[in-house]
Amino acid sequence: MVRGRSAGHLRQIFHCVHLHMQPCSSFASSRLPLRCQLRQLSCLPSAPTYPQQDAISIFDLEMNGNNESKLSYWRYASQGGWNVFRPSTIHAQSPASYQHKCLSGAKHLSTGSLSKYGLKDAPPRIKSKRSSSVPRKAKLRRKGIRGAKAVTHRSVLKKKAGNYPAAAVARRPMSRVIGTSSERESSIRSKGIDRQRQQGSRSKENLSDSKSREDEMERSIGRKTTVNKFNSKARINPSATAIYKPSVAGFRQKKPSDLDATAGRPEFKGEKRKVFVTGHKKLSTYKIRKGRRDSKAQLGEADRPEIIAKLVGSKRDPVPVKEIDEKTKIKRVMRLDPRDNTRKRIVEGHQLQAKSGLLEMQSGEKNVSNSALFRAIQPSEQLLDHIEKLMLGRRRLIEWRKAGYDVKLKAPLDDIPLGKKDERQPITDNIFRNKLKFVAAAKQAVSLPAVVLPEVAFAGRSNVGKSSLINALTRQWGVARTSEKPGLTQTINFFNLGSRLCLVDLPGYGFAFAKEETKEAWEEFVKEFVVTRKGLKRVCVLVDAKWGLKPLDEELLSLMERAQTKYQIVLTKTDALSPLDLARRATQVQDALKSNKSLVQPVMMVSAKTGGGIPAFRTSLAKLVVT
Ligand SMILES: Nc1nc2c(ncn2[C@@H]2O[C@H](COP(=O)(O)OP(=O)(O)OP(=O)(O)O)[C@@H](O)[C@H]2O)c(=O)[nH]1
Numbered sequence: 365m366v367r368g369r370s371a372g373h374l375r376q377i378f379h380c381v382h383l384h385m386q387p388c389s390s391f392a393s394s395r396l397p398l399r400c401q402l403r404q405l406s407c408l409p410s411a412p413t414y415p416q417q418d419a420i421s422i423f424d425l426e427m428n429g430n431n432e433s434k435l436s437y438w439r440y441a442s443q444g445g446w447n448v449f450r451p452s453t454i455h456a457q458s459p460a461s462y463q464h465k466c467l468s469g470a471k472h473l474s475t476g477s478l479s480k481y482g483l484k485d486a487p488p489r490i491k492s493k494r495s496s497s498v499p500r501k502a503k504l505r506r507k508g509i510r511g512a513k514a515v516t517h518r519s520v521l522k523k524k525a526g527n528y529p530a531a532a533v534a535r536r537p538m539s540r541v542i543g544t545s546s547e548r549e550s551s552i553r554s555k556g557i558d559r560q561r562q563q564g565s566r567s568k569e570n571l572s573d574s575k576s577r578e579d580e581m582e583r584s585i586g587r588k589t590t591v592n593k594f595n596s597k598a599r600i601n602p603s604a605t606a607i608y609k610p611s612v613a614g615f616r617q618k619k620p621s622d623l624d625a626t627a628g629r630p631e632f633k634g635e636k637r638k639v640f641v642t643g644h645k646k647l648s649t650y651k652i653r654k655g656r657r658d659s660k661a662q663l664g665e666a667d668r669p670e671i672i673a674k675l676v677g678s679k680r681d682p683v684p685v686k687e688i689d690e691k692t693k694i695k696r697v698m699r700l701d702p703r704d705n706t707r708k709r710i711v712e713g714h715q716l717q718a719k720s721g722l723l724e725m726q727s728g729e730k731n732v733s734n735s736a737l738f739r740a741i742q743p744s745e746q747l748l749d750h751i752e753k754l755m756l757g758r759r760r761l762i763e764w765r766k767a768g769y770d771v772k773l774k775a776p777l778d779d780i781p782l783g784k785k786d787e788r789q790p791i792t793d794n795i796f797r798n799k800l801k802f803v804a805a806a807k808q809a810v811s812l813p814a815v816v817l818p819e820v821a822f823a824g825r826s827n828v829g830k831s832s833l834i835n836a837l838t839r840q841w842g843v844a845r846t847s848e849k850p851g852l853t854q855t856i857n858f859f860n861l862g863s864r865l866c867l868v869d870l871p872g873y874g875f876a877f878a879k880e881e882t883k884e885a886w887e888e889f890v891k892e893f894v895v896t897r898k899g900l901k902r903v904c905v906l907v908d909a910k911w912g913l914k915p916l917d918e919e920l921l922s923l924m925e926r927a928q929t930k931y932q933i934v935l936t937k938t939d940a941l942s943p944l945d946l947a948r949r950a951t952q953v954q955d956a957l958k959s960n961k962s963l964v965q966p967v968m969m970v971s972a973k974t975g976g977g978i979p980a981f982r983t984s985l986a987k988l989v990v991t
């Protein structure tokens with residue numbers, strides 16, 4: 365509701381414009397509803413007294429008898445374009461809120477409305493993007509509005525957002541835009557606004573003090589009001605913002621260089637290029653990467669890097685396309701060893717070549733890795749056949765099944781390869797059918813039991829599977845204690861097998877979970893045992909098939925070689941590597957020890973887990989028993 369008292373009051377409301385009004389008869393009576401018609405409230409752009417309102421015209425403010433005012437439409441125009449808006453029905457109680465509410469409800473006039481209001485000469489509506497929400501900074505920047513901050517303007521915050529040009533203009537807080545407080549005061553006074561009266565009306569408006577004060581100050585200064593007003597509307601026409609922005613004191617100047625109203629989009633000098641480049645950079649880079657031709661830019665093959673750099677606008681050197689292509693062309697040639705079921709790939713140049721290949725590698729190439737040397741070993745056909753026959757090496761269940769083994773049989777595991785279907789394969793060597801008995805454990809030489817039976821000792825690194833092998837040979841699991849942790853067996857343990865053979869479980873050497881002194885002590889004891897023990901018929905040196913002979917193994921072997929103790933190499937845990945690798949390992953060990961005189965042939969391959977190779981090993985040991 366507008367409670368205008370006089371023509372002077374209305375001028376205060378629309379202080380920004382030059383009013384020519386014709387008050388109706390009742391206008392003089394302050395209490396009666398206003399009934400007047402304002403015609404041609406206009407201000408010419410060149411008007412010297414109102415320089416800040418140079419583009420505003422207000423027509424037809426009708427105030428009807430129902431105490432409702434209707435501002436039919438506003439027109440503002442400037443350098444090349446103008447726009448028309450119609451505010452919604454106004455219910456205002458103070459000049460400030462009137463103006464505010466009037467502006468916030470502003471709508472764009474349709475073509476029909478324009479003709480209705482007699483504005484046939486109105487230009488076509490300038491189309492522009494409408495934003496439903498406050499745009500993000502990035503969006504503003506993309507539009508060429510740099511330094512845009514979050515919207516601080518109250519009207520934008522409070523009023524449904526969606527006013528991105530306003531947000532863009534409000535780059536600085538209003539206080540900074542308007543100036544110091546003293547400047548504001550003087551400005552208010554100069555505009556003839558009674559501050560006391562404003563404060564009184566503010567309490568009615570139920571607005572927060574700080575915000576409303578700021579708004580009032582802004583409104584009281586005509587030019588700021590003008591900017592706000594048109595910023596609010598400018599969501600429809602961004603060019604409006606561009607026009608009015610320079611007129612605001614304190615704003616960073618971003619004048620539109622050449623405003624084309626019909627284009628529907630302001631074009632800023634210096635930022636046009638940026639927007640353009642951003643848009644085309646992605647397109648061009650994408651297309652070039654894909655090896656296509658940019659249909660728009662029609663880039664030539666040679667020009668591409670330069671054009672990209674130009675589009676991107678960076679000072680960096682363009683990416684040389686040809687160089688990238690050359691780099692990507694370099695490929696490592698790998699191939700599969702046809703006989704290797706581990707599917708290991710071999711780098712070209714280190715290919716598998718019979719024995720001559722191995723020799724060449726050893727003599728010619730110095731930096732060949734151990735694994736490459738290992739893969740170059742070519743095992744004999746007999747050895748491969750033997751491994752295949754005993755089903756040694758890593759196998760899949762399907763292979764066991766195909767071979768006729770009952771894979772569902774539970775422990776002991778050596779039943780699997782030997783027991784077909786439900787029948788258990790009997791131990792062919794009678795000696796190993798006897799009960800395994802623990803006899804003695806010795807930590808020192810003095811505590812060693814007397815030699816009564818032929819003895820077979822099991823030596824090797826810790827955790828290689830010595831104790832497990834003793835159990836697997838006799839199928840009596842648990843007699844010799846085993847553990848995943850290396851260093852469980854720390855004493856020399858004697859097991860009597862049917863009073864015909866004595867199996868000796870030796871402590872391991874190498875890494876073990878034990879004190880250093882203890883470990884050294886038992887290692888020395890083991891060495892002494894294998895060298896000096898009289899009844900020792902054979903020492904089975906267990907070697908992990910995965911790792912092969914280690915220096916400590918070789919040390920023990922050379923010791924026994926000197927002491928002329930008979931020893932046999934037993935590759936354990938053969939289920940952990942492929943048949944081909946197992947064959948290679950056996951060949952490697954065989955070749956390494958072929959000159960040793962105390963070595964008992966052949967190299968045995970066993971798996972305590974699957975039972976693979978155990979029967980053959982039993983047979984080998986059974987020969988030691990005196991019948
Ligand atoms: N996969 C697989 N594991 C095995 C085999 N033999 C033994 N093991 C495992 O290896 C680990 C060590 O076995 P042990 O028999 O305790 O080895 P050890 O040589 O007596 O070890 P120390 O007494 O510490 O010297 C255990 O977890 C066994 O289950 C085998 O043939 N295959």
Ligand SMILES: [Mg+2]
Binds near residue numbers: 846869
């Ligand atoms: Mg053990």
